[in-house]
Amino acid sequence: MSWVHNEAFVGYCFIMPNLVGFLAFTLLPVLASLIVSFTSWDLLSPPRFVGFKNFIDIFGFSLIPEAALASWTDYLFVWQYLTPKDPGFWQYLYNTAFLMLGIPFGMICSLFIAIVMNRKLRGIMFFRTIYFLPSISSLVAVALLWRWIYNPDYGLLNALLGFIGIQGPSWLTHPLWAKISLILMGLWSGVGGTNMLLYLAALQGIPQHLYEAADIDGANALHKFMHITIPMLSPTSFFIFIMSVIGGFQGGFQSAYLMTRGGPGGATTTLEYYIYNNAFKWFSMGKASALAWFLFLVILLVTMVNWKYGGKKVHYQYI
Amino acid sequence: MARVILQNVWKRFGDAEIVKDFSLEVPDKEFCVLVGPSGCGKSTTLRMVAGLEEVTAGDIIIGDRRVNDLPPKDRDIAMVFQNYALYPHMTVYENMAFGLKLKKFSDPEISMRVKEAAEILGIAHLLDRKPKQLSGGQRQRVAVGRAIVRKPKVFLFDEPLSNLDAKLRVQMRAELKKMHERLQSTIIYVTHDQTEAMTMGDRICIMKDGSIQQVDNPLSVYEKPDNRFVGGFIGSPPMNFMEAEVIVRGEECFLNEGMFEIAVRRRYKDNVMPYVNKKLILGIRPEDIHDKLSFTLNLKEGNVMSGMVDVVEPLGSEIFLHVNTGKNEIICRVDAHSKVQPNNIIELVVDTRKIHLFEAETGCSILQ
Ligand SMILES: Nc1ncnc2c1ncn2[C@@H]1O[C@H](COP(=O)(O)OP(=O)(O)OP(=O)(O)O)[C@@H](O)[C@H]1O
Ligand SMILES: [Mg+2]
Numbered sequence: 001m002s003w004v005h006n007e008a009f010v011g012y013c014f015i016m017p018n019l020v021g022f023l024a025f026t027l028l029p030v031l032a033s034l035i036v037s038f039t040s041w042d043l044l045s046p047p048r049f050v051g052f053k054n055f056i057d058i059f060g061f062s063l064i065p066e067a068a069l070a071s072w073t074d075y076l077f078v079w080q081y082l083t084p085k086d087p088g089f090w091q092y093l094y095n096t097a098f099l100m101l102g103i104p105f106g107m108i109c110s111l112f113i114a115i116v117m118n119r120k121l122r123g124i125m126f127f128r129t130i131y132f133l134p135s136i137s138s139l140v141a142v143a144l145l146w147r148w149i150y151n152p153d154y155g156l157l158n159a160l161l162g163f164i165g166i167q168g169p170s171w172l173t174h175p176l177w178a179k180i181s182l183i184l185m186g187l188w189s190g191v192g193g194t195n196m197l198l199y200l201a202a203l204q205g206i207p208q209h210l211y212e213a214a215d216i217d218g219a220n221a222l223h224k225f226m227h228i229t230i231p232m233l234s235p236t237s238f239f240i241f242i243m244s245v246i247g248g249f250q251g252g253f254q255s256a257y258l259m260t261r262g263g264p265g266g267a268t269t270t271l272e273y274y275i276y277n278n279a280f281k282w283f284s285m286g287k288a289s290a291l292a293w294f295l296f297l298v299i300l301l302v303t304m305v306n307w308k309y310g311g312k313k314v315h316y317q318y319i
Numbered sequence: 320m321a322r323v324i325l326q327n328v329w330k331r332f333g334d335a336e337i338v339k340d341f342s343l344e345v346p347d348k349e350f351c352v353l354v355g356p357s358g359c360g361k362s363t364t365l366r367m368v369a370g371l372e373e374v375t376a377g378d379i380i381i382g383d384r385r386v387n388d389l390p391p392k393d394r395d396i397a398m399v400f401q402n403y404a405l406y407p408h409m410t411v412y413e414n415m416a417f418g419l420k421l422k423k424f425s426d427p428e429i430s431m432r433v434k435e436a437a438e439i440l441g442i443a444h445l446l447d448r449k450p451k452q453l454s455g456g457q458r459q460r461v462a463v464g465r466a467i468v469r470k471p472k473v474f475l476f477d478e479p480l481s482n483l484d485a486k487l488r489v490q491m492r493a494e495l496k497k498m499h500e501r502l503q504s505t506i507i508y509v510t511h512d513q514t515e516a517m518t519m520g521d522r523i524c525i526m527k528d529g530s531i532q533q534v535d536n537p538l539s540v541y542e543k544p545d546n547r548f549v550g551g552f553i554g555s556p557p558m559n560f561m562e563a564e565v566i567v568r569g570e571e572c573f574l575n576e577g578m579f580e581i582a583v584r585r586r587y588k589d590n591v592m593p594y595v596n597k598k599l600i601l602g603i604r605p606e607d608i609h610d611k612l613s614f615t616l617n618l619k620e621g622n623v624m625s626g627m628v629d630v631v632e633p634l635g636s637e638i639f640l641h642v643n644t645g646k647n648e649i650i651c652r653v654d655a656h657s658k659v660q661p662n663n664i665i666e667l668v669v670d671t672r673k674i675h676l677f678e679a680e681t682g683c684s685i686l687q
Contacts, residue, residue, distance in 0.1 A: 209404040212371050217418035217465075218392035227417070231408035 037289035047286070054290035060085040088266060088274065089291075095179065096270040100248035102183035107240055109191040111233070114199035128200075135193025143258035146185045147172070150259075172260050175267035182255050182268055195240050202236035203229070242306050246299050271295055321382050321395075321472035321505045322347045323368060328377035330363050330529075337363050339529040341377070345522075350499050350506045352520030354513060356552070360529040361509040362401075365475050368507060369398050381473060397466035398475040402482065403458045405450040405465070411437075412446040415465045422469075436464045439498065456487045463495070467502065476508040480515065492518055513553050517541065525549050547682035550602045550675055556639060558675065559608070559649040563601040565594045574601055574676075578645040579624035584671055590685045591676065599685070602675035605639065608651035610659070611666035622669045628661050642667065 012019075037054055041047035061082040074081070084090055117128050134142065149156045150171035158168030171181045206229065214224050252270030256262050262269035262277075269277070271291065279288035323345040330338035338360045345351040353361045366372040368379055370391035379386050386394050397418075405414050412433055419429045437443040440460040450458055459479060466474055479495075480488045496519055499506055510516055516523045517537045525532040525540065525548075533545040544550035550558045563574040563581070572583040572591050581601070583591050591599070611623060629648070630641035638653050642665060651667060659665055676685050 207402075207404070209400050209402060210406060212391075213398070213400060213404040213406070213465075214417075215371065215391045216369060216396065216398050217469075218421040219417075223421060228406065231406075234408070 033289040033292060036285050037293050039286045041285040042283040043285060044283075050286065054286045055294075056085070057287065058086050058089050058290060058294070088269075091266055092269050092271050092274045095266075095268060096249060096252060096272075098179050099183060099186075099252055099268075099270060100245060102186050103241065103244045103248060105183075106187050106190055106244065107195065107237060109187060110193075110195040110240070111199050111237075113192055114196050114203055115229075117196065117200055118203045131192030131196065133192070134189040137189070139189070139254050140258060142185070142189050143255060146181075146188075147259060150181050173264050175264055178260050178264060178268050182252070182259060185255060185259070195244075198236055198240060199233065202233050206232045238306075242303060245302055245306075249295055249299050249302070322380075323473055323505060323507060324378075324380040325364070325368070326378040326380070328364070328367060328379060329375045330360070330367060330372065331375045337529050338367070341529070341531060343524055343531065343534060345505060345507060347505055348503050350496070350508065350519060350521045352516040352523045353507065353509045353526060354516035354520075354523055354552075355511065355526035355532075357511055359526045361511070361526055362477055364526070365398075365477050365507060365509050368473075369396055369475050370394050371398075395472045396475055397469050397471040397473075399462045399466050399477065399479045401478040403450075403462040403479075405458060405461055407450050410447050410449055411442065411453070411461050411464075414450070414461055415468050418465065418469050432468045432470075433464075436468045439467070439501070440464050440494075455483055456491065459483060459491060463498070467498070472505065474504055474506045476506065478510055479508075481510070481512070488515075495519065513555065517553065523553075525552060527552075543684070543687055544602075544675060545684055545687060547600055547602065547677040547684075550677070550684075554604055556605050556650045558602045558604050559647070559651075560677075561601050561644075561647040561649070562598050562679070564598055565591055565596065567592075567595050574599065574674075576601065576624075576644065576646060578626075581622050581624075581669055581671060581674065587676070587686060594678075594685070598679045600677040600679055600682070602677060603649070603669055604673065604675075605650045605652045607670040607673040608649065609668045609670065610651075610653040610657055611668050613654050613657070614668045622671050623666060624669065625664055625666045628659055628663045628665055631659060631661055640665070 036047060038049060038051060039047035040050045040053070061084050064081045064083055113131055117124060117131065121127075152158055152168065152170035152173075155168075155171070157171065161168040169177045171177050210228050210232070211224055214228055219227065250272055252268075253272040253276055256268040256270060256273055257276075260268045262273050272295075275288050275291045275295070278284045278291065323343075325341050325343045328338060328341040329336070341364060343351075353364060355361050363372060367374050368381075370386065370389060374387050381394055381396065391398075406417065409417065415433045415436060416429045419432060424432075433446070434443065437446060440463060442457060442460050442464060445453060445457060445461070450461065453461065459482070462479065476495075480491050483491060492515060495508075508515075508519060516525075520537055522534060522536050523540050524534045527548050533540055533549045535543075540549060540553055544553065544558075547560065551560065561576050563576045565583075566573050566575050566580075572588050572595075573580045574583060574591075624644060626642040626644040626649070628640050629643050632639040632641070633655070635655060637655050638657050638659070640651050640653055640659060642649050642651060653659065677683060678685055
């Protein structure tokens with residue numbers, strides 16, 4: 001009976017359900033994927049150890065066959081004669097970064113909506129709900145809606161542009177506009193969501209007396225926004241930015257899959273989409289795992305860089 | 320020229336009347352203290368002067384201008400907040416310079432003024448720090464510094480010392496007084512601490528439930544409270560109050576508490592006569608009740624009482640006794656070397672020159 005009285009044992013019992021789940025469904029697969037990344041595995045035949053081949057296939061470069069490295073200057077500029085082994089990877093990395101251009105706009109819009117929602121107006125709860133809705137709507141439904149909006153011939157967007165005499169592009173089938181389309185859709189469905197709520201909470205957390213002190217110091221609305229609101233929101237902005245960058249690296253699959261299937265010509269394929277393709281379209285589990293681990297390291301790096309250099313510019317309350 | 324006048328000022332929040340018919344004139348260069356219990360509307364009054372709250376009715380005049388409709392920045396005032404309200408993301412220098420920058424002062428001018436203020440307040444070595452790297456007292460100084468760099472006509476202080484520990488409070492009290500002497504500016508200072516009010520104010524304005532109870536210099540307020548509330552609020556430990564019946568015996572008038580009687584001095588007789596056989600509230604300050612053993616003035620019959628000592632509070636410099644007269648529990652101050660013990664019976668002498676008498680219903684003093 002003594003084990004009943006052992007507090008540590010009882011404690012472990014309490015966290016057991018969660019712990020088992022975490023071990024079995026998170027930690028184990030994560031470690032397994034590290035091993036898989038050094039193998040060639042199609043899910044059907046047993047995995048075969050291939051060393052760093054997957055990583056070399058992804059990040060490696062090869063010499064252009066006809067490149068004749070004759071003189072030493074050729075060696076100096078050897079990068080001119082290199083071609084990536086997997087040009088797709090670099091393109092998708094670029095796409096992923098490009099789609100992240102939406103982050104600052106999203107943050108600005110979220111902040112703007114939060115400021116409006118922070119007003120003490122009648123029925124403000126109603127508007128908060130309305131603005132929050134897109135972010136909790138099914139992405140499939142949202143994508144359907146936006147495919148109709150983006151339709152080049154009878155879509156809402158081009159119809160509106162037509163009114164002011166602009167011939168809209170074919171949004172989802174042009175390599176550049178397709179990316180921008182996805183960014184816009186992401187903005188629409190994201191700005192009123194969690195980030196807006198975070199900003200709203202942060203706005204309400206700014207002590208009123210700071211604004212009053214600024215009033216007495218002679219500040220107008222713009223001064224107060226620039227010198228109090230923005231700096232006081234910096235911890236929140238910092239948090240949202242990190243989370244968005246991390247989300248940006250990990251994301252892009254769902255909307256691209258639903259809107260463009262990663263096209264045209266891979267123009268909206270992100271790293272996440274590429275991992276999906278490798279794993280479940282081409283059954284190269286090894287390469288997919290290698291990509292996933294690369295992503296993990298990138299995110300780890302971003303987080304560390306942000307914390308090291310971004311943390312200094314962040315202002316927390318002093319009390 | 321920088322007097323502040325409040326004329327019949329009212330403030331309502333919805334149906335709640337927070338400040339009622341408030342009229343006060345603070346002359347130029349005066350240090351005026353608004354004091355009153357928590358929630359009586361002191362901050363609201365101050366914030367109306369600052370322009371942070373709108374006036375429901377009445378006029379506020381600063382200098383020669385009616386400022387009701389002016390925004391805070393055009394009123395030429397500076398305010399020090401209870402929690403300092405320093406900008407947490409700015410250094411001490413930037414905190415103090417912010418208002419000047421917005422007023423488009425030149426950089427050398429700003430720098431000169433900030434340094435000068437920092438010298439006065441002894442924070443010159445802290446100019447590069449952020450508020451969170453400062454102690455409470457230092458933050459308080461920065462808040463004051465932010466106010467004085469602007470050289471305003473009027474300073475408004477809202478309980479600036481209440482977040483400091485007792486020792487620092489005493490020190491800052493003296494420093495603020497010195498600063499006032501030096502700057503020669505008009506100050507309205509809000510506090511709920513009667514000691515601060517007594518020690519700092521040229522005049523004290525005592526508030527209760529949004530109305531003024533009395534405005535006068537500290538000594539007058541202490542010695543001649545207009546009503547029971549003021550008598551009880553100013554002074555620590557507070558004035559003792561007890562019900563007493565006025566009785567006349569021959570030529571003499573007495574106040575009968577039930578367990579003892581106090582003779583009314585001849586000069587108060589006219590004030591008391593209308594209340595014969597009625598109840599009054601007798602107010603006696605703790606320091607006006609003496610231990611009979613050490614009382615040296617000549618005793619007149621009729622002002623001695625006795626009671627049982629409940630609690631003995633030695634403070635070093637003096638001892639406060641809580642004495643039960645049989646009807647009332649009173650506090651009196653006795654010599655630091657008194658040998659009184661709890662449960663002793665003690666004989667006490669009331670200094671009848673210093674008693675206060677208030678009407679039972681209205682609480683108004685009948686001696687003024
Ligand atoms: N914006 C407001 N809306 C409604 N009631 C308010 C508002 N501001 C203050 N009050 C009320 O007005 C009353 C006086 O408030 P005020 O802050 O002036 O008190 P105070 O005398 O400064 O008290 P303290 O010593 O606690 O600071 C309080 O009862 C408070 O609840
Ligand atoms: Mg207050």
